[in-house]
Amino acid sequence: MYVSMKEMLWHAHENNYAVMAINCVNMEQAKAIIQSASEEHSAVIINISPRQMKAHGHPEILAPMIRNMAEKVQVPVAFNLDHGANYEDIAYAIQCGFSSVMIDASGYEFEENIKRTSIVASLAHSKGLSCEAELGHVGLANQQDNIKADLYTNVGQACEFVQRTHCDCLAVAIGTAHGSYSKGFIPTLDFERLRLLKEALEMPLALHGGSGAGDENIKKVVAYGINKINVCTDLFKYARQSMADAIAANPNIDYMDVNIAAQEAMKKFIKRYMRLIGSSGRYTFEKSNGPEFD
Incomplete structure (x- = not known):
């Protein structure tokens, strides 16, 4: 099913x-994400950032491909623009x-963030x-923004x-922060702030910078009310290492087989990860005799 994030996140x-929001730039990643969701009976969100879609995962190619794959499974799949800053990209x-x-628009002052967000929310809602x-x-992470409490979300403003x-x-x-933390570093999260935000807002909340946060932190943020967790860096590292391992094991491996290994x-x-955050098994269905993809 190809759907918006709204219903799946309200269910969460x-x-x-929580539902994974996984950055994706090519067919192999899209297949891995959607197949995993189907096999785990889990909703999933496929993310792509403006930088990624300009550098490699061109949206006019990815969007119809992902929609086609999503319509062949019985779990909810959303395709989301991640961190859209420019109106043109959105x-x-x-x-x-x-x-x-x-x-x-989080880098702007509060009123400007409201103005820009309101415009985009209105446009998005008008299109369903x-x-x-x-x-x-x-x-x-490489600028240690995760420890700058003045960047944290204010409950009243929220x-x-x-x-x-x-x-x-x-x-x-x-x-949390985007990118890679220094080796062995696990961020300290403000769970009390998260508890207050969830209590005050009573709506789906997202955690960005989920990579490298550690399993215990991830399980705890879900318990405190996070419903969408963005994962990019960890998956990219894992995919790259699997390709390197496949080549090391067989230097003559075919290019297609390298991609299949990844x-x-x-x-x-x-x-x-889906099992860790509790999204597995949330969507049950009878096995379909409809089309599938390999």
């Missing part, structure tokens, strides 16, 4: 679990057939799409922000 919110994603968009926004700022923008999901900053390795990672 009402049933206290409008193009909608034109290409994305089912959801995120507007990230969902809209995610960000308040607070999830910065970069209530006003949601009321005025009508966003469907809010990404909150509680101590696809199967990514499935193992994704399925384990």
